[in-house]
Amino acid sequence: MSASLSDPRVGVWLIGARGSVATTVVAGCAATTAGLHPPTGMVTETDLFSGSGLPALSSLVFGGHDTDDCPLPKRAEALAAGGVLPPGLPSAVGAELLDADREIRPGGPVAGDTRSPGELIDTFAADIRDFVRRRGLARAVVVNVASTEPEPPGAAPGPAQAVTASSGAEEHAGTGRPLPASSLYAAAALRAGCAYVNFTPSAGLHHPALAAAAETSPLPYAGRDGKTGQTLLRSVLGPMFAQRALRVRAWSGTNLLGGGDGASLADPAAAAAKNAGKERVLADTLGSVPQGEVHIDDVPALGDWKTAWDHIAFDGFLGTRMVLQTTWQGCDSALAAPLVLDLARLAARAHEAGLAGPLGELGFYFKDPVGDGPASLGEQYAALAEFAARLRALPRAAG
Numbered sequence: 001m002s003a004s005l006s007d008p009r010v011g012v013w014l015i016g017a018r019g020s021v022a023t024t025v026v027a028g029c030a031a032t033t034a035g036l037h038p039p040t041g042m043v044t045e046t047d048l049f050s051g052s053g054l055p056a057l058s059s060l061v062f063g064g065h066d067t068d069d070c071p072l073p074k075r076a077e078a079l080a081a082g083g084v085l086p087p088g089l090p091s092a093v094g095a096e097l098l099d100a101d102r103e104i105r106p107g108g109p110v111a112g113d114t115r116s117p118g119e120l121i122d123t124f125a126a127d128i129r130d131f132v133r134r135r136g137l138a139r140a141v142v143v144n145v146a147s148t149e150p151e152p153p154g155a156a157p158g159p160a161q162a163v164t165a166s167s168g169a170e171e172h173a174g175t176g177r178p179l180p181a182s183s184l185y186a187a188a189a190l191r192a193g194c195a196y197v198n199f200t201p202s203a204g205l206h207h208p209a210l211a212a213a214a215e216t217s218p219l220p221y222a223g224r225d226g227k228t229g230q231t232l233l234r235s236v237l238g239p240m241f242a243q244r245a246l247r248v249r250a251w252s253g254t255n256l257l258g259g260g261d262g263a264s265l266a267d268p269a270a271a272a273a274k275n276a277g278k279e280r281v282l283a284d285t286l287g288s289v290p291q292g293e294v295h296i297d298d299v300p301a302l303g304d305w306k307t308a309w310d311h312i313a314f315d316g317f318l319g320t321r322m323v324l325q326t327t328w329q330g331c332d333s334a335l336a337a338p339l340v341l342d343l344a345r346l347a348a349r350a351h352e353a354g355l356a357g358p359l360g361e362l363g364f365y366f367k368d369p370v371g372d373g374p375a376s377l378g379e380q381y382a383a384l385a386e387f388a389a390r391l392r393a394l395p396r397a398a399g
Contacts, residue, residue: 008138008397010055012344013128013194015185016146017064017104020084020259020304021199023075023097024333025145025340026062027085030096033058036089041338043364043384044345052391053352054345063103063131065124065185066146067110072101082303084333103131109181117179124188132192138397141347142189142196143340144223147264149180149202183207190217195347198223199340201276201368215357220350222343222359225367228335229328230255230294230308231278232377237312237324238285239376247315251282252292254309257332258302280368284375304333339365346387353394361387 014022031037039045044054076090076097090097105127108120115123132140179187182202189196190205190213198204198221205214205221214221227235230253241248283289292311308328316322343365350359360371364380374380 007056007059009059009061009136010344010348011061011063011128011132011135011137011140013131013140013142013189014062014064015107015142015144015182016066017062017100018066018068018070018072018075019145019147020075020079020333021145021336021340022064022066023072023079024084024337026072026097026100027076027079027089027093028337029057029060029062029341030093031086031089034093036092037086039338041335042342043338044342048385049388049391052349052388053394053396054349054391057341057345060341060344061103061135061137062100063105063135064100065105065107065127067107072097072104079304079333084304084331103135107181107185109178109184117184120184121187121191124185125191128188128192128194139348139351140192140194141344141351142185142192142194143344143347144182144185144196144198144200144202144204145336145340146182146200146202147260148200149182149264179207179209183210186210187213190214190219193219195219195351196221196223197340197343197347199226199336199343201225205370218356220347220355220357220359221370222347222362223366223368223370226336226339227365227367228332228339229306229330230310231281231367233308233310233326233328234278234281235285235375235377235380237326238282239378241312241314242286248286248290248312249315249321250291250311250313252311253278253294255294255296255306256299256302256308257296257306258298258300259304259332276368278367281375304331306330306332349391352397353391355394359387361390 014025016022032039073090073094076085079085080087080090109115128140128142180203182198182200182204186196186198186204187210196205196219201224204223206224278294279289310326312324314322314324343362346362347359358371360369360373361383363369363373364377364384373383
């Protein structure tokens with residue numbers, strides 16, 4: 001899908017913009033647009049979305065927030081050295097990486113930051129609005145691809161502490177606890193008038209202090225926690241056992257991964273947030289959660305590569321005990337990047353068409369999707385296909 005001169009340009013504002021996933025998104029979009037590589041892994045580039053009015057890959061303009069100061073070209077070189085990006089690709093798309101890097105603004109909060117949550121939200125929203133204005137964009141989508149945060153306390157906010165799109169309170173629930181960074185960015189997205197996608201298990205718009213803002217917002221949003229590997233398999237295998245009337249007794253798993261995600265998930269609270277989505281898929285597809293847990297081990301030597309192993313104990317006819325084992329080995333950034341590009345285009349099109357609220361039809365992409373919808377991958381794909389047809393029937397903005 002290539003853009004014409006009359007196609008409006010659409011911004012993709014990445015939270016965690018200098019991380020491995022974001023770098024792969026920018027480099028991959030440039031490589032695909034230039035015809036250097038096919039759009040493998042991008043569902044929006046299949047016939048399913050033909051005529052749905054999605055923004056062309058060549059119309060996407062990248063920017064974002066990050067607390068890291070490593071330039072994107074340098075990050076891309078490191079990813080190429082680790083086998084994540086093809087050799088020579090960083091230099092081939094160097095201009096696009098530099099262009100995106102110039103649009104990355106300082107994130108927060110950082111150590112010693114004295115700004116209040118409200119001030120941070122104001123700053124982040126102003127950065128996004130300035131990006132849209134300077135680059136002459138029709139709209140922008142904010143996508144969170146930052147490292148996983150620890151799961152926040154679930155206390156409900158009081159009326160005075162709820163954050164709105166127009167004015168944010170400083171703390172949540174009157175407890176003195178500031179909003180987590182992911183929720184500050186989510187609030188900024190709404191305030192800047194942008195569609196929002198949470199590709200991480202972090203709180204984002206799920207934080208109770210943002211519940212009212214999310215519910216009343218005229219903007220579309222989707223999430224959370226991109227489904228790239230182990231849970232993708234679970235969303236296929238869980239329905240298989242249920243449909244064949246096979247009783248699953250135990251389902252245990254182990255994840256070995258390195259990089260920034262491995263380091264952040266070494267925190268038990270962050271791992272708990274990640275595993276919640278994995279368990280939800282089993283509960284929704286099997287009707288109950290079997291025995292067993294998922295363990296996440298940080299192995300720095302693996303870098304951006306991960307291995308996920310599942311051991312499934314199940315009963316067959318006459319109580320015969322059997323076992324299925326699966327092993328998934330993949331590159332996390334290469335698995336995530338095409339999904340991020342899909343979601344940015346889908347959220348931008350939904351915004352253009354005037355859709356608002358949770359985009360439950362995008363549950364195909366997430367471990368813990370917003371809104372109501374099925375957990376089986378097959379049913380989620382059917383819902384996505386219906387969404388594609390719906391988009392074809394919705395109006396396009398005047399160009």
